[in-house]
Amino acid sequence: MTVDYNPQAIEPKWQQKWADDQLYQVKDDDPRPKFYALTMFPYTSGDLHIGHWYAMAPADVHARFKRMQGYNVLHPMGFDAFGLPAENAAIKRSIHPFIWTMQNVDNMRRQLRSIGAIYDWSREVVTCLPDYYKWTEWFFLKLYEAGLAYRGKAPVNWCPRCQTVLANEQVLDGGFCERCGATVSQRDLEQWFFRITKYADELLEYKDTIWSKRVKTMQRNWIGKSQGAEISFALDHPSAAEKEIRVFTTRPDTTFGVTFMVLAPEHSLVAKLATPDKKTEVEDYIAQSRRLSEIERLSTEKEKDGVFIGTYCLNRLNGEKVPIWIADYVLLSYGTGAVMGVPAHDERDFTFARKYNLPIPVVIAPPDWSDEELAEAYTGPGTMVNSDQFNGLPYQQGMEAVCDWLEEKGWGKRAITYRLRDWLISRQRYWGAPIPIVYCDKCGIVPVPEKDLPVLLPEDAEFKPTGESPLKYHEQFVNTTCPRCSAPAKRETDTMDTFMCSNWYFLRYTSPGCDTAAFDANKVKYWMPIDIYTGGAEHAVMHLLYSRFFSKAIRDMGLVDFDEPFQHMFNQGIIIAEKQKMSKSRGNVITPDDYVSEVGADTIRTYLMFLAPWEQGGEWDDSGISGISRWLNRIWNLVLGNYHPQEKINLDTKQKATRELSRTTHQTIKKVTEDLGRLHFNTMVAALMEFTNYLGKVKEAQAVTTLDWEESIDTLLRLLSPTTPHLTEELWQKTGREYSIHNQSWPVWDEALAKDEEITLVVQVNGKVRDRITVPASITEDEARQLAPDRPKIKPYLTDKTVTKVIYVPGKLVNLVMR
RNA sequence: GCCGAAGUGGCGGAAUGGUAGACGCGGCAGUCUCAAAAACUGUUGGGAGGCAACUCCCGUGUCGGUUCGAGUCCGACCUUCGGCACCA
Numbered sequence: 022m023t024v025d026y027n028p029q030a031i032e033p034k035w036q037q038k039w040a041d042d043q044l045y046q047v048k049d050d051d052p053r054p055k056f057y058a059l060t061m062f063p064y065t066s067g068d069l070h071i072g073h074w075y076a077m078a079p080a081d082v083h084a085r086f087k088r089m090q091g092y093n094v095l096h097p098m099g100f101d102a103f104g105l106p107a108e109n110a111a112i113k114r115s116i117h118p119f120i121w122t123m124q125n126v127d128n129m130r131r132q133l134r135s136i137g138a139i140y141d142w143s144r145e146v147v148t149c150l151p152d153y154y155k156w157t158e159w160f161f162l163k164l165y166e167a168g169l170a171y172r173g174k175a176p177v178n179w180c181p182r183c184q185t186v187l188a189n190e191q192v193l194d195g196g197f198c199e200r201c202g203a204t205v206s207q208r209d210l211e212q213w214f215f216r217i218t219k220y221a222d223e224l225l226e227y228k229d230t231i232w233s234k235r236v237k238t239m240q241r242n243w244i245g246k247s248q249g250a251e252i253s254f255a256l257d258h259p260s261a262a263e264k265e266i267r268v269f270t271t272r273p274d275t276t277f278g279v280t281f282m283v284l285a286p287e288h289s290l291v292a293k294l295a296t297p298d299k300k301t302e303v304e305d306y307i308a309q310s311r312r313l314s315e316i317e318r319l320s321t322e323k324e325k326d327g328v329f330i331g332t333y334c335l336n337r338l339n340g341e342k343v344p345i346w347i348a349d350y351v352l353l354s355y356g357t358g359a360v361m362g363v364p365a366h367d368e369r370d371f372t373f374a375r376k377y378n379l380p381i382p383v384v385i386a387p388p389d390w391s392d393e394e395l396a397e398a399y400t401g402p403g404t405m406v407n408s409d410q411f412n413g414l415p416y417q418q419g420m421e422a423v424c425d426w427l428e429e430k431g432w433g434k435r436a437i438t439y440r441l442r443d444w445l446i447s448r449q450r451y452w453g454a455p456i457p458i459v460y461c462d463k464c465g466i467v468p469v470p471e472k473d474l475p476v477l478l479p480e481d482a483e484f485k486p487t488g489e490s491p492l493k494y495h496e497q498f499v500n501t502t503c504p505r506c507s508a509p510a511k512r513e514t515d516t517m518d519t520f521m522c523s524n525w526y527f528l529r530y531t532s533p534g535c536d537t538a539a540f541d542a543n544k545v546k547y548w549m550p551i552d553i554y555t556g557g558a559e560h561a562v563m564h565l566l567y568s569r570f571f572s573k574a575i576r577d578m579g580l581v582d583f584d585e586p587f588q589h590m591f592n593q594g595i596i597i598a599e600k601q602k603m604s605k606s607r608g609n610v611i612t613p614d615d616y617v618s619e620v621g622a623d624t625i626r627t628y629l630m631f632l633a634p635w636e637q638g639g640e641w642d643d644s645g646i647s648g649i650s651r652w653l654n655r656i657w658n659l660v661l662g663n664y665h666p667q668e669k670i671n672l673d674t675k676q677k678a679t680r681e682l683s684r685t686t687h688q689t690i691k692k693v694t695e696d697l698g699r700l701h702f703n704t705m706v707a708a709l710m711e712f713t714n715y716l717g718k719v720k721e722a723q724a725v726t727t728l729d730w731e732e733s734i735d736t737l738l739r740l741l742s743p744t745t746p747h748l749t750e751e752l753w754q755k756t757g758r759e760y761s762i763h764n765q766s767w768p769v770w771d772e773a774l775a776k777d778e779e780i781t782l783v784v785q786v787n788g789k790v791r792d793r794i795t796v797p798a799s800i801t802e803d804e805a806r807q808l809a810p811d812r813p814k815i816k817p818y819l820t821d822k823t824v825t826k827v828i829y830v831p832g833k834l835v836n837l838v839m840r
Numbered sequence: 841g842c843c844g845a846a847g848u849g850g851c852g853g854a855a856u857g858g859u860a861g862a863c864g865c866g867g868c869a870g871u872c873u874c875a876a877a878a879a880c881u882g883u884u885g886g887g888a889g890g891c892a893a894c895u896c897c898c899g900u901g902u903c904g905g906u907u908c909g910a911g912u913c914c915g916a917c918c919u920u921c922g923g924c925a926c927c928a
Contacts, residue, residue: 234844235844238844239923239924242842242844242924242925247927272928283928352927354927355928360928361928363928367928368841369928438928558922632852632864633852637845639852642851642852647865648863651864654879703853703863704854706864707862709863711862787909793859826908838908838909
């Protein structure tokens, strides 16, 4: 009578019906409490691989669970659609980036539908469409108005052959361009920046959020807050107006140990201070370091070298003359671009001093130090020596004392620096949101008025492999009139970093199709902040940091009222294949489509959740899928096979079986509910497997009534429905229940019914398990203590010994301790 | 080098300081079949003893420690993975 479980027939059927019925359409005016469950939207690379499923299927299960628990759940999906690969494809295969991207969107949308998730597609966001990027541009203008977007000169990676700027990630080890292999150099270019550093301190806070320590640490490292002092060294040189060089140090207590000063080669003072006899040497060194990429310059392998520029400054603390050097290990962009060299107490300064025979005086005494020379830099704690009035102070107190002294004398002050730099958002690319700025000879930088947005990407741009933005050569795009004075003017031809698009996509989901604003403020107020955000940890310091900054920036403009956009951030692990991360370039991509047509979406969903803890991920190995297929088949047969209770059965057996069934059912509800709440999907599936195995035995025993049996099947299907939405919908219908299972409520367990009646009491002797006794759960401590020593297995251990102590753990064990 | 996470059967993994190995894969044995596959049932950490029910010993990367009791807590080390890497 039963048809076999055939996911290939069931899954498309229900997906179609759910879509036709708009079963998963989300309302904003729902009286139930809201729950915003967001999963990172995919980049439109062309195909979804099994790693995407790993991100999305468990997230969907959790969202479905919350939905059944009575929340109004928003679990949307969209596409991160601007970016470099589209443009590279355009150049390589002469296909327009828009066509390429939208083809990918169509394919990926089809793949995403096959997962069987509760995505409300009427809220879909595609970042490369004008009705979206119009508002990306609008946010740029807001940031500009707020003084958070500015144009500045910055040293960037420059490929001389491609004639373009490269992001750090596009520079290969050794400083080669990833596209053409040319040696990348440094160049100063006018670029647009967002002032993320203004929020550095608040970005370290994570007010009221649940984030993993791992990601927080990564962001903290990236922000790199350092406390110390800025110290002024006196300068007296005829060709420089400046009378000082300022340095930043985290160790003001070591200032008496300064034996040289190092400036970054690009430092503005270098040209003024270099003496004529050193000029050639200095210029050569600067040229040499300019050729290196920043990545290469910062390589720890590179030997520290530098050039003395012939001039001295003065250490005001001890009145000593300090020679000024330049070296490329000092970065212009960090601190003041100048460093005081304290070779005795800094490893880099130590090797530098060794190389150039500079003195290495000790000013912080290591423990048991007796005036000998150091074999290596000593960076640990110690007492100040050779430091005049500060001698004898422990180094922490020394820092404070030196800072007080500096501030009193006006020679310096306490200071904080960050590793974090302002966010460079200019990209010399076509396929991104245009930066809505016009350059006018008379008015200078003029923002495009809001009413003229969007600045549209011209469709007929030419994609020649010049390595330059096609916009630069598009006359109609570039040439415009100044919005302020109407004189001829030129448009900005750079586009924005795509991370700007993903800064606000989660706001757009709340207000699909809103054409009068980026979002409907009321709806954002209702849905935000996001209750749970899940995605890969590879975005820890890019997207997740940028969008936190962005949220704080628009909060300060009064556009939104939350401090943190992502209340609970969860990073799932990655699925690797052939011991490597899956990627197109490695050619080890696992396509879910084949598996969908072979075993069905429900099986893949379940398998991905079962294979490991979600935060851990693991190797893709399809040999285990059969276990899931078998299990779902067993469920199919278990639910559809007729149940026949035995007529003549003894009442006691019947009662016992009924109680046991009810207890196990409630225990399972509890376990599954708790595991889902904690995103422990693997153990949740295991619990459901155990429950199924148990129900198989119940069915064979035929001891419970049909009604009790049906109730347990009802619970099983509900508990299973987030995990295998198609299978359970089919079984729900086939057993005559009311459509749809996905509108049913989540089962609730009764703690009293879930309680065990009998427990296994473990008897230990000196901590080793020697016996197990089945006892009523209600056993008292006295009963347990009395029971244990009388057990035949325990008695032999007790002869000739005295029990000195008995440990009792309620419901668990009795431990007899003796000598 | 620094920071973070993790090391448990043949494999993926499970275990609020309290029965190590749940659940699944694989293996082995069986049922069905002419046979095989599929499916189903049983069994499965290692070792020793016993006809047997069973009993004992060892066992969670290594070495110590805390504790009546440690996979779990503490210290040192080893290995793997991830991140940062001259940030003054």
